[in-house]
Each structure stands twice: as C-alpha cells, then as structure tokens.
Amino acid sequence: MAPFLTRRRAAAAVVTAALLVPLAACGKDDDNKKNDPATAKSSTGAPAAKLTVLAAASLTDVFKTAGAAYEKEHPGTKVTFSFAGSQELAAQVKQGAPADALVTADTKTMDGLKADTGAATVIAKNRLVIxxxxxxxxxxxxxxxxxxxxLKVVLAAPEVPVGRYSKKVLDAQKITVKPVSQEPNVRAVLTKVELGEADAGLVYKTDAAGATGKVDAVEIPDAQNAVAQYPAATLKSSKNADAAAAFVQWLSSPEAQKILQDAGFQKP
Known part of the structure; x- marks a missing residue:
C-alpha cells in the first residue's frame, strides 16, 4: 500500500509543478512589463519613454536644467535635446527627422509646420539686447x-527668428546696419562677440545673461524692442505620443516656468 501512495503523491507533485510553471512565467512577464520603459509609467502617471526634443538654440542652457528636472520627476524617462536655429529645426521636421516634440523661438516657424505638429502652446517670451x-x-x-x-556688427541671418526680430527693431528705428557676418543662430552671434570677432551683436537677453563675464549687455527700451515667443508642440510622427504630450504640457507647469524665468525668460 505504501508504494502505491508514494507513486500517487509523486504524480500529484509533478502535476502541481506543471501547473505552477506557466503561473511563474506570467509573473515574470508582468515584472518585465513593469520594468520595460516602453510600458512603464512614472510616479506622476506620465508614460516613461526616451524623448527627443528639437529646440531653439537660445534654449540650450535652460533646457539642460529643465530636462534634468523633468527626468527626476519622471523616473524612467530620458530627454535628449537637439539644439539649432528654428529654421534648421523646421527643415529637420520636414525631412522626417525622428523626434517627439519641437520648441521654436517664434510662432511663424511653428505655424509653418501645422501639418506636422499638434497644437502649439507658447511657454516663454524673450527680448533683445545689444x-x-x-x-x-x-x-x-x-x-x-x-x-x-x-563698428563691427554681427547679426543673425534674416531667415532666423532672432535675425527677423533684429531686422524688425532696426527697421522701426530707421537704422541701417551693414553686418560683417550673418549667422545661422543666436549662439553663433554671441560667440563672434565673445571671441572679439565683432564689436557688437543683437542677441536674446537670456543668451547675454548666460555669458556674463564674457560679454556686456546694453538694454534696448521696450518701445524699441521686439518680443520673441517660444511655442512648443508635439510632433505627429512621434512614436511616444503620450509621453511627448506630457513633456510639452509640463513646460507650462509652475516648476518649468520657474526654471525658465530664473534664466531670464519672461512669462508666456
């Protein structure tokens, strides 16, 4: 009798083990899904993802700070920025560059990309200085x-947002300037002045502030100045639509706005 019972118990153990194997596999699958960046969610509920954001050159410094803050608040998310003149970013979008969101330094450039973007929201403003x-x-x-x-003056090219703003303020004051060069973005203008290759240039207030100790900034009265607006939008080609939308929305949050305003940007 004992050998028979032993055989029955052994058979039952085998069946039980067989039933437990798929359950264990399911548990592992669930754990893998939780750890998978493609399906995980941050503590705030926003989906975790690897985001690529195309951003205007004048946002270089402040967005590095903002990106770090966003990643800290959204564990599992990695934000990579690609900085360039807004006209260059527009060309990249039209050429199908893989990215998730776009932030330009003017509404004109963003408006020209309506077929490629979601609804745009202005997240900050800026002004010019000399x-x-x-x-x-x-x-x-x-x-x-x-x-x-x-005087050796350097300006941004007219197709660049800061170049258009510069032309606008100079034309309004009927001032004719013959620049020694026209640069592809505001950072290039600033660099020319920093290196002594130009005596002066028109840049955003925030760029000059970021180069304190290397350049001086001459204020331009509001009545003679232009207001630069920075719209942000998701890209329709994004493979991380929800995560991209969460990031763009976050740029208008109190935390992001404080970072922008601490860097010298104005409220939207």
Whole structure:
C-alpha cells in the first residue's frame, strides 16, 4: 500500500509543478512589463519613454536644467535635446527627422509646420539686447550706435527668428546696419562677440545673461524692442505620443516656468 501512495503523491507533485510553471512565467512577464520603459509609467502617471526634443538654440542652457528636472520627476524617462536655429529645426521636421516634440523661438516657424505638429502652446517670451565685448570697449549705448561703419556688427541671418526680430527693431528705428557676418543662430552671434570677432551683436537677453563675464549687455527700451515667443508642440510622427504630450504640457507647469524665468525668460 505504501508504494502505491508514494507513486500517487509523486504524480500529484509533478502535476502541481506543471501547473505552477506557466503561473511563474506570467509573473515574470508582468515584472518585465513593469520594468520595460516602453510600458512603464512614472510616479506622476506620465508614460516613461526616451524623448527627443528639437529646440531653439537660445534654449540650450535652460533646457539642460529643465530636462534634468523633468527626468527626476519622471523616473524612467530620458530627454535628449537637439539644439539649432528654428529654421534648421523646421527643415529637420520636414525631412522626417525622428523626434517627439519641437520648441521654436517664434510662432511663424511653428505655424509653418501645422501639418506636422499638434497644437502649439507658447511657454516663454524673450527680448533683445545689444551684446558687446566685456567692458563695452566701443562704448555702445543704443541701437543707433550700430549704424557706425567703424563698428563691427554681427547679426543673425534674416531667415532666423532672432535675425527677423533684429531686422524688425532696426527697421522701426530707421537704422541701417551693414553686418560683417550673418549667422545661422543666436549662439553663433554671441560667440563672434565673445571671441572679439565683432564689436557688437543683437542677441536674446537670456543668451547675454548666460555669458556674463564674457560679454556686456546694453538694454534696448521696450518701445524699441521686439518680443520673441517660444511655442512648443508635439510632433505627429512621434512614436511616444503620450509621453511627448506630457513633456510639452509640463513646460507650462509652475516648476518649468520657474526654471525658465530664473534664466531670464519672461512669462508666456
């Protein structure tokens, strides 16, 4: 009798083990799904993902700070930025560059991409200043001084947002400037001034502030200035639509707005 019972118990153990194997596999699958960045969610409920954001060159410094803050708040999410002039970013979008969101330095560029983006939201504003060499050796004091032919002035190209804003303010004051070069983005303008290759250039206030100690900034009165607007939008080609939307929405949050305003950007 004992051998028979032993055989029955052994058979039952085999059946039980066979039933437990798929259950264990299911448990592992569930654990894998939880750890998979493609299906995981952050503590805030936003889906975790690897995001690529195309952003205007003037956002380079502040977005590095904002990106780090966003990743900390959204564990499992990695945000990679690609910075360039807004016109370059627009070309990348039209060429189908793989990305999830776009932030430009003007509404005109964003409006030209309506077929490729979701609804845009302005997240910040900016203004122009005159960047000069450290200590302002040429004693530049106002926009009219840029018309001096003895002064080496550098501007952004007219197809670049900061270039358009520059042309707008100069034309409004009937000031003719013959730049020694026209650059592809605001950072290139700033670099020319920093290196002493130009005596002055028109840049965003935030860019000059980020180069304190390397350049001086001459304020332009509001009545003579232009307001730059920064719209943000998701890209329809994004493979991480929900995560991209969460990031764009976050840019208008109190935390993101504080980071932007601490860097010198104005409220939307």
């Amino acid at each position: 960047a000069t060499g450290k200590g302002n050796p040429k004693k530049v004091g106002a926009l009219k001084d840029l018309a001096d032919t003895k």
